Amino acid sequence: MLKGPIEFCFFSGTGNTSLAVSRMSAVFQAHGLEVHMRPIEDTDPTTLPAEGTLGLACPAAAFTTYPMVWRFVRNLRPGAGRGVFFMCTMGGSTGGLVGPMKGLLGRRGYKPLGACRLVMPGNFMLKGRSIPTESATIAKAMIKADAFAEALFEDRAKWVRIFGWPDLVAALIANDRPFRSMRKKLAMSVDQASCTHCGLCVSHCPVGNIRMVDFPIHSDRCELCMRCHGICPANAIRIGGKKYPQYYAPSAESPRPVQQ
Numbered sequence: 001m002l003k004g005p006i007e008f009c010f011f012s013g014t015g016n017t018s019l020a021v022s023r024m025s026a027v028f029q030a031h032g033l034e035v036h037m038r039p040i041e042d043t044d045p046t047t048l049p050a051e052g053t054l055g056l057a058c059p060a061a062a063f064t065t066y067p068m069v070w071r072f073v074r075n076l077r078p079g080a081g082r083g084v085f086f087m088c089t090m091g092g093s094t095g096g097l098v099g100p101m102k103g104l105l106g107r108r109g110y111k112p113l114g115a116c117r118l119v120m121p122g123n124f125m126l127k128g129r130s131i132p133t134e135s136a137t138i139a140k141a142m143i144k145a146d147a148f149a150e151a152l153f154e155d156r157a158k159w160v161r162i163f164g165w166p167d168l169v170a171a172l173i174a175n176d177r178p179f180r181s182m183r184k185k186l187a188m189s190v191d192q193a194s195c196t197h198c199g200l201c202v203s204h205c206p207v208g209n210i211r212m213v214d215f216p217i218h219s220d221r222c223e224l225c226m227r228c229h230g231i232c233p234a235n236a237i238r239i240g241g242k243k244y245p246q247y248y249a250p251s252a253e254s255p256r257p258v259q260q
């Protein structure tokens, strides 16, 4: 049963997940529930208020999710029967995320209320962009987000857990490992000729991985969330040395939504 207040903790690199979180929050609020939207990067899981329902949301990344999200969940206080729901956004497949998240939260004493996966536009190493296709994908996902929020409110949401390979995938990769190897092959860097020194990438990196020396320098904690890439006003961030089209969800609250 969904109980207010809802502590809705989420991570969103390029705004897709935060669009869906806002949408679901609006449904909860329309039903009279208090909602606190809490970006994971600004939230201490050990001091999160213990009343009401816990909501979690994140993107799929490398068939799991970002290490910072797993760290957040592992550091939550024991649930003691508190209800929790989960929403994730993805380009196509979540791999070891939804079921293993249920398993982890269950082991930590939370009561799973429901989970939902939303297909959203891809944000990683794009070959090109089609704004009409992206808009249609987002519109469909928002309808699904509304329906999920209603199902949670009416206590009929489900959180399906398929045992087997998702758990195996999670056991292998729900940690820093895939990101360590991606960091090497797809290191983020700044094209000095394009960079305008605005510092947006430095101030908005969720893990404090970028520092301004003469130019922004990415250090070794990058989680490849693509926020720096999506918000750069000069499209100066390179992935593995290459330039790609930028993505930031339209109309999501962002430091600077990028117009294509």
Ligand SMILES: Cc1cc2nc3c(=O)[nH]c(=O)nc-3n(C[C@H](O)[C@H](O)[C@H](O)COP(=O)(O)O)c2cc1C
Residues within 6 Å of the ligand: 011, 012, 013, 014, 015, 016, 017, 018, 058, 059, 060, 061, 062, 063, 064, 089, 090, 091, 092, 093, 094, 095, 120, 121, 122, 123, 124, 223, 224, 225, 226, 249
């Ligand atoms: C490094 C990286 C890895 C990704 N891996 C997956 C994946 O394994 N499966 C998938 O469906 N989408 C994957 N995506 C796409 C994102 O999950 C999708 O675009 C998501 O909606 C982005 O959410 P955000 O805008 O809130 O960050 C990946 C994106 C990035 C940046």
